[in-house]
Amino acid sequence: MSGNIKNMSLRIQEVPVSEAPIELLLLADPSEEKVRSYLPRSQCFVASSHGAVVGAGVVQPLRAGAHELMNIAVPPRHQKCGHGTALLKWMVAFFRESGATQLEVGTGTFGYQLAFYQRHGFRATRIDHDFFVNNYPEPVFENGMQHFDMLRLTLRY
Numbered sequence: 001m002s003g004n005i006k007n008m009s010l011r012i013q014e015v016p017v018s019e020a021p022i023e024l025l026l027l028a029d030p031s032e033e034k035v036r037s038y039l040p041r042s043q044c045f046v047a048s049s050h051g052a053v054v055g056a057g058v059v060q061p062l063r064a065g066a067h068e069l070m071n072i073a074v075p076p077r078h079q080k081c082g083h084g085t086a087l088l089k090w091m092v093a094f095f096r097e098s099g100a101t102q103l104e105v106g107t108g109t110f111g112y113q114l115a116f117y118q119r120h121g122f123r124a125t126r127i128d129h130d131f132f133v134n135n136y137p138e139p140v141f142e143n144g145m146q147h148f149d150m151l152r153l154t155l156r157y
């Protein structure tokens, strides 16, 4: 898929990584250092509506045919409106059309994000035990629960 799409008022397009909305990406990954470290070798996609950024996704090549979704985020006031789903579907289609064989993502072992990915065909393939303990300077909490392990999910095309 190339160029832009307009889905009702939603426009999704690839932007230069220098224009990535860092503040928004920090919603999905609390380490700015990490976000800035994977951005230069990634592609960034932005969803906008009526001129406002309502979503962003970052995908990095892993090896031949394989890519990793490093980040996807929708501003809190725009969540639960379908923008995240539209952006994820768009990126899945974009990499399918580019000839990719699989798209991976790492996420916590609990939370609504698990259903979000699995609904689109991602399947659990591995657990990185203590990933969030070993890779972040501060404990990572969601809804009062600490994230310890990362679940690796893979969408095979």
Ligand SMILES: CC(C)(COP(=O)(O)OP(=O)(O)OC[C@H]1O[C@@H](n2cnc3c(N)ncnc32)[C@H](O)[C@@H]1OP(=O)(O)O)[C@@H](O)C(=O)NCCC(=O)NCCS
Residues within 6 Å of the ligand: 027, 028, 072, 073, 074, 075, 078, 079, 080, 081, 082, 083, 084, 085, 086, 106, 107, 108, 112, 113, 116
């Ligand atoms: C994950 C995220 C990108 C989804 O975007 P979104 O625009 O809210 O998603 P959608 O509106 O398409 O909804 C997808 C599903 O997620 C659910 N959802 C979205 N935000 C939610 C929230 N804060 N709490 C609980 N469920 C939520 C929706 O209810 C919907 O489920 P349903 O189909 O059963 O109703 C967005 O919630 C987000 O930015 N979260 C914070 C960052 C994050 O966790 N990123 C993923 C890292 S692994």
